[in-house]
Amino acid sequence: MARMRRSMMFVPGNNPGMLINAGIYGADTIIFCVEDAVSVYEKDAARQLVANAIRNIKYPCEVAVRINHISTPYGRDDLAVILPAKPDMIRLPKAETAADILDVDEIITAAEKKCGFEAGSIKMMAAIETCKGIMNAYEIASASPRMEALAIGGEDYLADLRTSRTTHGDEFLAARSQIVVAARAAGIQAIDTVYSDINNEEGFRNEITRIKELGFDGKSVINPRQIKIVHDVFAPTQKEIDHAERVLKAYEEALAKGSGVISLNGKMIDGPIVARAERALAYADALGMRKGAK
Amino acid sequence: MVKITKPAQAGTVESNDIMxxxxxxxxxxxxxxxxxxxxxxxxxxxxxxVIEKTAKDCGIQDALVNANxxxxxxxxxxARVKTAIARACAGEAK
Structure with missing residues (x-):
């Protein structure tokens, strides 16, 4: 199955202590931020620090870097310093058009060639943070084969939409729906925005449940305490695993018998249900949740 | 050779850092x-x-470096030495 990105944790790029320890919390991806988490006076320092951390520290997870947008005075310098250190992924914020992705892709391609890295080995993801970006979501998602995921940058998007956060989250409905559909159509992952009230565990858990139901693959997190909660919600339950196993068993038995119609407990099983069961078991296997599984 | 033309600083005095x-x-x-x-x-x-080697790798031959x-x-x-030198050389050092 595709690489799991249930939790993508932001780490401020100009804090050596946080950079050094970022890998110990169990996030699927850590995102070193040299954008909003770093003041304009410290951009130069943060990109050097992040590049050196990537070169010298062996992280047990995927390492991404959130650069400044390519149209700012900092974006190209970020890439010039950070790409030679070979991060796994570059996250472009405030993506609005396919051209934004292609501009970064071109710079990465040149850096891979110059540094002798395998072509295409540095991946990309984009955060959409404006209504214009939402309208162009599919074009952004499918602009480059480097693209692995599409995310929402929540606060900027809500400002652009001229609304604000609520506890029920309806203000994100249009954007989340569009992001998931665009990402799936492009064959990449969808990652939800951060939940900034880190002391509200119940609200956080409810939001993860909602975005999982919408089809998201993971969530951006801003505090290590949020990681386990995300992983708990995204993990299949034992009941779901048992059901998936029964579905596949019934499917295999029907195939062996040459039966065209398959049912389990009186309910018809067809292609999408089998595919869903296979996905659930692949997820469970990846998490080591099935005894005796490969 | 790169010449330092003005004093410059990088880093903080937080734990795990160096100014x-x-x-x-x-x-x-x-x-x-x-x-x-x-x-x-x-x-x-x-x-x-490490400070001396980094400075030399940046092309610096003469400098007074204060490190906390x-x-x-x-x-x-x-990283902090590179940044301080780049700032001190008005962006000459990479």
Missing amino acids: VTVAPAESGSGIVVELTSPVIKKYGKQICA DKGALDCTIE
Whole structure:
């Protein structure tokens, strides 16, 4: 199955202590931020620090870097310093058009060639943070084969939409729906925005449940305490695993018998249900949740 | 060769960091490091060596470097020295 990105944790790029320890919390991806988490006076320092951390520290997870947008005075310098250190992924914020992705892709391609890295080995993801970006979501998602995921940058998007956060989250409905559909159509992952009230565990858990139901693959997190909660919600339950196993068993038995119609407990099983069961078991296997599984 | 034209600083005095100040020095004086560190007895030589090597790799021959270490790793020391030198040379050092 595709690489799991249930939790993508932001780490401020100009804090050596946080950079050094970022890998110990169990996030699927850590995102070193040299954008909003770093003041304009410290951009130069943060990109050097992040590049050196990537070169010298062996992280047990995927390492991404959130650069400044390519149209700012900092974006190209970020890439010039950070790409030679070979991060796994570059996250472009405030993506609005396919051209934004292609501009970064071109710079990465040149850096891979110059540094002798395998072509295409540095991946990309984009955060959409404006209504214009939402309208162009599919074009952004499918602009480059480097693209692995599409995310929402929540606060900027809500400002652009001229609304604000609520506890029920309806203000994100249009954007989340569009992001998931665009990402799936492009064959990449969808990652939800951060939940900034880190002391509200119940609200956080409810939001993860909602975005999982919408089809998201993971969530951006801003505090290590949020990681386990995300992983708990995204993990299949034992009941779901048992059901998936029964579905596949019934499917295999029907195939062996040459039966065209398959049912389990009186309910018809067809292609999408089998595919869903296979996905659930692949997820469970990846998490080591099935005894005796490969 | 890159010449430091003005004093400049990078880093903080937070834990795991190092505050590095570089300043111009007379030609021929070499790279002079003044270090403060809680681990100076055990790692002082190593920290000074990293500072000196990084400065030389940036093309610096003469500089006065003041370093206030708070337990930084070598990769952090190197990054802070590079940044301080780049600032001191108005962006000449990479």
